Structures are given as structure tokens and as C-alpha cells.
Amino acid sequence: MSDTTGKQTSQQPPQDGDGGPKDPRRPGNGILMGRPFGVPVYVTPSWFLIAALITWLFGGRLGDVLPELGYTRYLVALSFAIAFYGSVLVHELAHTVVALRYRLGVRRIQLQFFGGVSEIEKEAQTPGREFWLAFVGPLLSLVLGGVCWLAMKQVELATVPGVLLAGLAVANLVVAAFNLLPGLPLDGGRMLRAVVWGLTGRPMTGTLAAAWAGRALALVVLFALPALGAAQSGGAQRPAGDSLLDAVLGAVLAVVIWNGAGAAVRNARLKEALPQLSVRGLTRRSVAVTADTPLAEALRRAREAQAGAVVVTDSQGSPIALVKEAAVLQVPEQRRPWVAAGALARSLEPGLTLTADLDGEQLLAALRTTPASEYLVLDARGAVYGVLAVSDVERRLTRALTGR
Secondary structure (H helix, E strand, C coil): CCCCCCCCCCCCCCEECCCEECCCCCCCCCEEEECHHHCCEEECHHHHHHHHHHHHHHHHHHHHHCHHHCCHHHHHHHHHHHHHHHHHHHHHHHHHHHHHHCCCCEEEEEEECCEEEEEECCCCCCHHHHHHHHHHHHHHHHHHHHHHHHHHCCCCCCCHHHHHHHHHHHHHHHHHHHHCCCCCCCHHHHHHHHHHHHHHCCHHHHHHHHHHHHHHHHHHHHHHHHHHHHHHCCCCCCCHHHHHHHHHHHHHHHHHHHHHHHHHHHHHHHHHHHHHCEHHHHCECEEEEECCCEHHHHHHHHHHCCCCEEEEECCCCCEEEEECHHHHHCCCHHHHHHCEHHHHEEECCCCCEEECCCEHHHHHHHHHHCCCCEEEEECCCCCEEEEEEHHHHHHHHHHHHHCC
16 A cells, blocks of 8 residues: 555556446446347447438438338338347347357347447357357358348339348348458457467467458458449449548448457457466555554554555454555545544455455456455455455556556
8 A cells, every 4th residue: 555645547447336347247238128048138329320320321212212102211211220230139149149058158238339249258168169159140140131132032122021121131241241351350350360269279369360350451441431432433423421421431430340359459368367367466465453543653554564455453353444545545644643544444345355366257256246446355264364456456457458
């Protein structure tokens, strides 16, 4: 525990509550739509923006094909947007079913601005499983596109069902083709990662190869999408709005792919670092004081003992609270002789005591269960081993994520 004031900036993991890592399973992920296979499905607010855009664009095209619809075409276009995202949900459920089959766990599915995301909790154990986990989504999109195409053949094309089926057939084929592009964070990137992993025997090598492929793909999308739109015009003058839309769409897609590739590398580094993340290696030495001990005296004892934390004990010497480092830093040095250490402490509630042998994912799970800034650490005999500060965990994770 430092007794000097100062600020430190770093790229830290998101926090929740009293300084603990944020639990992504908590509310705040959008609107809960259901729990197929026990996995919550959320629709984020950004989905409504893209649904409105699809409704506007598709409704305009319907005016050319079925002019007799009038303004009803926008209701038909909205139904297309909903059906399209229904097929996106089926794509994500394919990933989910395979992940559950491999016992990897799925935290949630999110439908958002550009499609959907299945948040799988664990890494596939083999490159073969990683390949099939990634491939099953585009495969099912191809199947859905084929089914819609066959159904389209059974109806008149210049009708509402015909137009909807044609649109869904094309949309699903585009989703499949786009996701098969070989670069993270797309499914094709995960397939490429699995192939490189299988050839080299190193998951991180596969991740780095697929991530750099994803960054290259982002640059291609940035310039190719506007160029493709211009080429489709056949040299004719395009409306300024269409050219602007292609440029904006290309830029947004490029940013999403670029950032997703970077996030994949950070997640891979985090998973590599987790086995080395242990309570025993991060715990600070602590000193014990009673609640009425002046803060200045408690800090003096900590300095003499070369300790980084202060534990508050009762009259029998049993720990009852932990002095919060953040609260100490807010007390000016001249006031510390007049402030009791117990006034800056958090009581030892259930969940604020850890065992020294925790590590990896078990440690992170324990921190998520009861968010706090400090935890009391006990050894195998039940004696005080020290105090674990979440800030130390975050610094270790940050070094792993940045590769330093």
C-alpha cells in the first residue's frame, strides 16, 4: 500500500462494483429476447439502427419492383429486416450448439449492428474442433440461403413472398461468403487459425497469422467496397448518397474487422497468461492493526514491515476488515494522524476471503463473484497469508495483453 498521492493511467480491464473485474453475464447487454439452449440472447440498441437502415433501403427497392404496395412496402421491408436477423440468430445458434457439444460454454449471444456474436467461454481443445466450431455458422447460412432459393422457385417472383425469399436467399449467401473470408474476427479467420495451429502445433501462431490476415482484409474492405459500387454503375454517374453510403459502410466494416483482429490477439495473450496468474504470486504482505489505530501509525508499521496492505483485527487478533488503498490515497498526509484506520476499511463480507492456491480462471471467477478492491488471503492452515489487491491483478493482465 502506497502512502503517497498520485495518478496512474493504464488500459485496464473493465471494472464493476468496488473495483473488481466486470462480470459480462450481468445485465446491460441489451434487451433479453430469450434463452434457447439455456443461452441468453440479447438485442443491442445498435440493432434498431441497422434495422431502420435496412427497412429504408429495402423499402426503396420494393417501390421499384412492387409499386402497388405504396407505403406498405416499408412494413414489408421491416419484416425482411426481422427475418434477416432471424437467420443471423440461426447462424449464431449453430456456433452455440457445437460449443455446447464440446462443453466450451456460451456466455451469451448478441444481435448487434453488424450481425451477431456468440461469446464462447473456453478455447477449443484441438484445431479440428476449432475449425468445425467456426465452419458450422457459414455452413448453416449456406443451407438457409439454399432453402430460401428453392422456396423462391415455388412462388411468383414479382410478389411479396417472392421478393422476401429472394432477398433472404441473397442475404444468407452474402453472410456465408463474408464470414468465410480468411481473417479474424470472421469465421474464416478462425478456420485459418485452426489450420495454422494444426500445422505448427502453436495456437498463438495461428492467432497471429489470422489476426494479420484480418487486418489486411480490413484494408481491402476499406477500398474495395466503394470501388465495387462504382464498378457496378458501369461508368454512369452514381447518386452522391449511394457513393457516400458505400464509403461509410466500407469504413465501418474495416474498423470492425481491424478492431476484432486486435481483440483476438489480446484474448489469446490473456488465455496464455491465465495459468501464470496466481494468488500466491500476487499477494501483498500485510500488517494487522486494530480499528482505532491512527492511519499514520498503520502506514508507519506497514513501511517498517515492507508490507503493502493493512488488515484490521478485533481484540482477539482475528481479521475483520481490510483498509482500502483508494480511500487511503484520498486522505491528506496532515490528516492521517487523526483518522482511524477502521474508518477506511471494508468489512470482511462473504466472498472477500480467498485461499492462496487459487489461480487462472478460478481466480477471475472468484473476483467476479464478489467485486472488491482488496481480498484477504489465507493459507492452507487458515492463517493470514496477506492481501490481494485487484490493481495488481489488472497490472499483470495489462502486461499480458500488451505483450510487455
